[in-house]
Amino acid sequence: MIIAVDGPTASGKGTISKKLAAHFGLAHLDTGLLYRAVGRQTWLNGGDPDHPDDALRAVSFPGELLDDPILRDEATGGLASRASVHPAVRDALFERQRAFAMQSGGAVLDGRDIGTVIAPDADVKLFITASVAARARRRFAEMQGKGMPITLAEIAADLERRDARDTGRKDAPLLAAPDAVTIDTSEMDIDTAFAAALDVVTTATK
């Protein structure tokens, strides 16, 4: 079984995907982490993520980079969003994601274009979304927990900037596949959101 989970940052898609993978015993890939590694490696190389050649060179990042906690930073998210605009970068990461999706035991992948580009043949497609205000509040609570000096308004502005870039790009924009089921988690806690997602998967695969 392949489960495709797409949606914007801080919508809850990552947590839902992890929980679905654990529930069904499937492998899980957070594809955002690959783009984050490319963004980070571009920066480490002294390159510019807006420049296609610089971003493409960073696709050969070392595997250990995926374990670096710095990839989770907002700054790295911004670099990833810029590097992921380039079609050559997306093409270079395609096979790795496709192979993961096709593994024999089945998989859950989360990202922006899983249901549309990476696994259009997925058994179930979820589009997890939430209002900017709800997503900003979640990020803010997370960052306060880490003692990071950033305001709610700054986080909301950053989310809007990233949404606009992810939604507006020509190649593989953030978009619900026509056959995806949308879950708006704005008013849900994570247990409720997971229950809703599980219900969709169970019904679709009955």
Ligand code: C5P
């Ligand atoms: O999901 P996450 O916030 O970790 O993703 C970081 C950035 O990587 C996103 O803003 C998006 O631009 C890009 N991305 C993408 N396609 C994916 C996953 C992430 O373009 N499948």
